Amino acid sequence: MAAQLPRCVTDPLGTVSSLFDAAVASPAAGAEDGDWGVRAAFREGLSSLSSRALVERIPEINAVGVEHVPPGALVRFRCMVQDMYNPEYYVGAYRDAGGRWRTTKYTEDLGPADAPGQPADRKIWERRVLYCVPVPGESAWVRRLDGAGVGAPPSTPAKISEDRAGKKDKRARDEDVEMDAADDADGAEDSVAAALAGAGAAEDAASSRAAKALRNDETETARQREGGDAVHVHPGGDASPEDALNLPLGTEKAAPGLLAATPCIVKMYDDEDDVKLNDVLELVGVLGIAPALAQEMQDMSAETFGVFANQAAGQANAHPPDANAGANADFEFMDEERAHNPPTSVVPRFHVLAARRASPQTFALAAEAETPGPGAHVDTASGANGGWGLRPVEGEAAFRGPGLVPDSRLALSGVTTRAKIVAFLAAPLGGDALAAEYVLFSLLARVHTRSDGMPIGKFGVTLLGAPDGPGKSGVVASALAETLAILAPATAHLPLSIASLNARAWAPRKDYATNRLIAGPLQLASGTTVVLDETALSAGVLNERGVRNVQTLADFSKTQELEMDFSYHAMRVPVDVSVVSVSASKTHGIVEGLDASVVLRMTKEPRVPEEILSEEGGKKSLAEMRLFIARARCSSHSIDTKNGAEIERAMVAARASDPSATQETFHRWLTMSRLAALARGETSLTIEHWNIARECERLAAERARVC
Structure with a gap:
């Protein structure tokens, strides 16, 4: 009989909510940003899993495909840090109608909308944002090794923050993302060569997905936003799907039987700040899929920035502000907003609950972790899975594996x-x-x-x-x-x-x-x-x-x-x-x-x-x-x-x-x-x-x- 999985594996967001509820149980405690024991709970739960169980029970998102990941499921993401964005401020906690504190941490939930005459009691917190891409040039056999025998992640309880009834009428992922599995076969070097030559990489499953998502979002501008649920994201000038994904080697074609890998905007919390450009990480967390997020972020940013721009223009000229000045400033600001907030159908959000440093070699060694052969040296002190947490790196002493x-x-x-x-x-x-x-x-x-x-x-x-x-x-x-x-x-x-x-x-x-x-x-x-x-x-x-x-x-x-x-x-x-x-x-x-x-x-x-x-x-x-x-x-x-x-x-x-x-x-x-x-x-x-x-x-x- 299979061993029972820790709750943090089967219900990650429920685990977070329980720990948060315990932290704010005291009336004097308030709702302050903190760890609440989340890291310890997930590190303990992950360390209890064997390497094989880790692969089977917590699948890698590009092994199963992001469109097959149920909301709130615990998943992994093997990646390289390609860019580091400015910190993001978000509504981390708020009081519901019953006066109870709720948290949106580790989700894309924007919090409650302000009701007329009833300003919401909310807390603004900060999180770190990274742009992470699949390991460039990763060999097909490594991906197969990590995805062997993996299906879709197990279903999670219905009490998931991003699926609260009545919040938002979100589009189904199947409508938001269309995968074309027929586009795989040729070697990756063909698309890389085309991209380097300036001819543009052939549109494979990844770029096709991006193009379709951008086209779908653009088409929706003609729809009436009844109920505020339709999604509209400006593709932005001459930006191409290739530009949106920003992959070092372009959109590499997937080998037969494998899905095209997708990058993610990664959101890290608390003191997980020992991360540098080009670091290779293995992340465990939940995907944030919110089709309406990009438009809501743009609407809020455009409105706020437009007000400030017009005020500044008015003060500088000592007469009523020129609408064109505010509009021009708006457009310049929106370039950054569009680049940093693409649709989640193109670049999903990944909220990190546990992380560890890695290297391409550690993935190759994963298969032998449970039964090491002659000459293998396994760091038993850090657990079967090499230990979770971003430990400080001294010089060249980065974690390299057995x-x-x-x-x-x-x-x-x-x-x-x-x-x-x-x-x-x-x-x-x-x-x-x-x-x-x-x-x-x-x-x-x-x-x-x-x-x-x-x-x-x-x-x-x-x-x-x-x-x-x-x-x-x-x-x-x-x-x-x-x-x-x-x-x-x-x-x-x-x-x-x-x-x-x-x-x-x-x-x-x-x-x-x-x-x-x-x-x-x-x-x-x-x-x-x-x-x-x-x-x-x-x-x-x-x-x-x-x-x-x-x-x-x-x-x-x-x-x-x-x-x-x-x-x-x-x-x-x-x-x-x-x-x-x-x-x-x-x-x-x-x-x-x-x-x-x-x-x-x-x-x-x-x-x-x-x-x-x-x-x-x-x-x-x-x-x-x-x-x-x-x-x-x-x-x-x-x-x-x-x-x-x-x-x-x-x-x-x-x-x-x-x-x-x-x-x-x-x-x-x-x-x-x-x-x-x-x-x-x-x-x-x-x-x-x-x-x-x-x-x-x-x-x-x-x-x-x-x-």
């Missing part, structure tokens, strides 16, 4: 698994095992510390000599990106062309007209692997923006920082992204700042090794490779005294034989040695691993000389 631990069995299996991975990665590289080894190093690399502005641990590689010309350009990069997406939890394929570089800024930039951070394709989650396709470049002229984008790519790769354009100043955000660039040149790539290069020596046609998906035992082998890569990337390394002394002597000898070797060269060799150890399932760096790294460098240098 890693490798010293284990002879793991080292033995690591050698076998590494051979499988190298063979798998060699397929899109025409059978080139050396190039595959370098790509594996890039997959396992992460920035583990920063010294004097230098990121230690990163490893980017340029693959030179890729086939070029009609019918061949882009083949290797596309095949490599598809192959990496089968192994890695998050991959971004970015074709470089004159058109794509000139069309838009690749780094995020602040739009002060809408007070919004406009996403760029380099705004990615840490742990993402980026494949740059330089073979798409042809003769042409880069404009000022294009030159700046190339410089941004080089700086991004070298410093592992993303410089965001705020017009009056630049803000640099630390990242941890591995870059693999594919170039037709045999000497150097266009994008500088990568750590190593190797000339491709292909003996076969590049291909995606999809046969593993249908082979007997192939899925098990694939799962082993995925888990091994995720564990290895999360691991630390050590050097004992004996091996440290031997490596030091080897470095002195290398310096003597090659006086041109710089500090960066030695950093690269040590990084490659560490990655060679991790690739074999070992966490202790030895002289053998140093020798392996130096041999890889010797072979790569030999190829470069021959070319």
